[in-house]
Amino acid sequence: MRVIRTIEQLREALEYLRGGGHTPIGFVPTMGYLHEGHASLLRRAAEQSGTVVMSIFVNPLQFGPNEDFAAYPRDEARDLALAEREGADIVFMPSVEEMYPQAIRTTVSVSVLTDRLCGASRPGHFEGVATVVSKLFGIVQPDYAYFGLKDAQQVAVLRRMVSDLNMNVKIVACPIVRENDGLALSSRNVYLSEEERRQALVLSRSLREVRAALEEGKVRTVNEAKAMLQSVISSSPLAVIDYAEILTFPALEPLEGNSRLLEADGELIIALAVKFGRTRLIDNNVFTAKEVHALV
DSSP, X not given: OEEEOSHHHHHHHHXXXXXXXXXXXXXXXXXXXXXXXXXXXXXXXXXXXXXXXXXXXXXXXXXOTTSOTTTSXXXXXXXXXXXXXXXXXXXXXXXXXXXOSSOOOOOOOOOSTTSSTHHHHSTTHHHHHHHHHHHHHHHHOOSEEEEEGGXXXXXXXXXXXXXXXXXXXXXXXXXXXXXXXXXXXXXXXXXXXXHHHHHTTHHHHHHHHHHHXXXXXXXXXXXXXXXXXXXXXXXXXXXXXXXXXXXXXXXXXXXXXXXXXXXXXXXEEEEEEEEETTEEEEEEEEEEHHHHHHHO
């Protein structure tokens, strides 16, 4: 495994690999502090691609003025050990100065899809994500790029960016990886106190209970499902709800409150963002009415 810190050296390394005959390049962009969720992306990339490139870069553009850029957890030695163990061929670890050598004047913005959910709560976040990912795609020129569905809105935004800008890369969305008790893996879980960590289990529990209520016919409409979500989450005293929404996926369009969920076409997403103390966690479930009907 090679660790590369400059754009020029990465391009030279990839050009050399391509010169030996085209090998599909799988790319896993991350902000580091890797966990089993990232490991699953690397394994999926290794299955599909001849060369696996991972980037580790904490991108300042996607942090708001009161967010945790400086405090965001970092552990280079641990990250590199995991990347090597899971089959990364190249790890690209640029500095902020390498990625942004001058004040940036060009950004990428995806409209409408970023108006709600995390986009409404974190203005400018997805512009920062789209900008850095488009830069990384230009540098790496991958055939496939792998992202976890825990950040489902990010997946939707990047798929639309790739489609609208005719980028020659396929976005591969991979399932959420959870702890044995159901908590979705996140680098930010390290911020949780023991009690906050215990109460955060209400996120996955609320998703399971709403799905079960749909299957049993106890919940039928969007409004009923949202009310149940909020009720279950609010049973945790430390939980402060940012949003608990049900939208179409990947268009992220709202549904009429009285519409019946099991009559909807296409994919739907139940999306949550909840704060426990100073830590904001997200979780979701993407499903189709057909899947729920099959379980009834």
